[in-house]
Each structure stands twice: as structure tokens, then as C-alpha cells.
Amino acid sequence: MPEHGTVLGRTRVKFCGLTRPGDVDAAVATGADALGFVLWPGSKRALDLERLAALADRVPAFVTRVGLFVDPDPELVARAAAHLDLLQFHGEESPDDCAAAPRPWIKALRMRDGLDLAAAARAYGGARALLLDAYRPGVPGGTGETFDWSRIPASLAKPVILAGGLSAANVAEAIAAVRPFAVDVSGGIESAPGRKDAERMAAFLRAVRQADA
Numbered sequence: 001m002p003e004h005g006t007v008l009g010r011t012r013v014k015f016c017g018l019t020r021p022g023d024v025d026a027a028v029a030t031g032a033d034a035l036g037f038v039l040w041p042g043s044k045r046a047l048d049l050e051r052l053a054a055l056a057d058r059v060p061a062f063v064t065r066v067g068l069f070v071d072p073d074p075e076l077v078a079r080a081a082a083h084l085d086l087l088q089f090h091g092e093e094s095p096d097d098c099a100a101a102p103r104p105w106i107k108a109l110r111m112r113d114g115l116d117l118a119a120a121a122r123a124y125g126g127a128r129a130l131l132l133d134a135y136r137p138g139v140p141g142g143t144g145e146t147f148d149w150s151r152i153p154a155s156l157a158k159p160v161i162l163a164g165g166l167s168a169a170n171v172a173e174a175i176a177a178v179r180p181f182a183v184d185v186s187g188g189i190e191s192a193p194g195r196k197d198a199e200r201m202a203a204f205l206r207a208v209r210q211a212d213a
């Protein structure tokens with residue numbers, strides 16, 4: 001059985017790509033452990049610093065505010081960090097780039113052919129976790145696509161956050177197959193890009209809790 005850091009059957013849940021205050025409140029009320037805010041201007045879910053502040057500053061203690069960057073200008077990271085607990089690097093950032101971050105960080109790895117996850121886990125030694133996402137050329141994230149979960153080794157040197165095409169319909173199967181530390185979802189809890197759906201968020205959390213039981 002794979003083991004990627006699940007603690008006593010409680011898989012952590014990160015909702016990513018929130019853009020509206022009501023969605024933040026609903027996500028918190030539903031029981032999300034972490035909320036992701038996209039700071040990459042190319043995304044349909046992108047926030048500027050003013051909108052980030054408005055959303056992040058309404059998140060209560062003990063819910064982790066994650067800022068998502070793709071090969072960012074360090075100045076943007078520095079300014080956004082005031083509103084964030086954790087940084088998620090989703091581009092081609094090197095281990096040294098990540099290590100210069102002003103907050104704890106995780107590294108997203110897109111599962112392109114030939115990716116050596118064990119080597120990546122060693123290379124990104126300062127990461128608090130690795131987020132594993134689907135690979136589609138030219139699209140840095142939020143693809144809504146799954147990848148072959150059997151490519152994840154049974155153990156890795158870092159906690160695994162499983163992402164890519166998850167929804168209430170498949171997250172239990174994903175948890176059973178991978179036993180990740182956490183799951184991350186964006187498109188699977190939306191009615192349209194950036195518009196989270198309270199019912200889909202609640203259904204996703206229910207499916208995770210049932211899988212943990």
C-alpha cells in the first residue's frame with residue numbers, strides 16, 4: 001500500500017483558484033484545509049494584489065492561504081507574501097529559485113513523460129510537499145485532466161499533494177490508489193473557471209471523508 005503522509009486517515013483538502021469572497025467563505029465553512037489563490041496573470045482565475053488581499057484577509061486562522069505562481073517576478077512574490085502562509089511554485093522554478101522564497105513553499109511537478117519523481121523530491125529538498133499535477137504542453141496548470149496515478153512511487157521523500165482532474169466522482173478512487181497527504185482540486189468544484197460551486201465543494205469534502213473512514 002502506498003504511503004505519502006496521510007495522517008490517521010485524514011486526507012488534507014486544498015481548494016485552488018478561488019476568486020470570489022462568497023466562495024472563500026463557503027470553502028472555509030465546508031471544511032477546506034487550504035485555499036489557493038492564482039497569481040499568474042495568464043490564468044482565468046488570476047488575481048491582482050488588491051483582490052488577493054481582499055480574499056486572503058477574510059480567511060480565518062488555521063486555514064492555510066496558498067499563493068500560486070508560475071515563474072514569477074520575485075517582486076510580485078514579495079508583495080503577495082504579506083497575505084499568504086505558503087507559496088506554490090507551478091512553473092519551471094529551480095530549487096534555488098524556490099529556496100529564495102520569503103515563505104514556506106511547495107513545488108508543483110507536472111507529470112511529463114520521463115519525470116523522475118524520486119530525483120525531483122531530492123532536488124527540491126526545501127519543499128514542504130510536492131504537488132503532482134497532469135501535464136499538458138503549454139498549459140501550466142488547471143487542466144482538469146488526470147494522469148496515471150500508478151506512476152507515483154509507493155514512497156517519496158516528500159509528502160504528496162495529488163492534483164489534476166479530481167472531483168467528487170473520482171477522489172475516493174484517487175485516495176485509495178495513492179494515499180496522498182492531501183488532494184487539490186480546482187475545475188472539479190467549479191460551475192465555470194474561477195466560479196466555485198458550494199454544492200460541488202461540499203460533495204468533494206464528503207467524498208474525501210468517506211474515503212478516509
Ligand SMILES: O=C(O)c1ccccc1NCC(=O)[C@H](O)[C@H](O)COP(=O)(O)O
Binds near residue numbers: 040045068140144145
Ligand atoms: O488554475 C489555474 O488556472 C492555474 C494556472 C496556471 C498554473 C496552475 C493553475 N492551477 C493549479 C492548481 O493548483 C490546480 O488546482 C491544479 O492544477 C489542478 O487543477 P484541476 O485539474 O482543474 O483540478
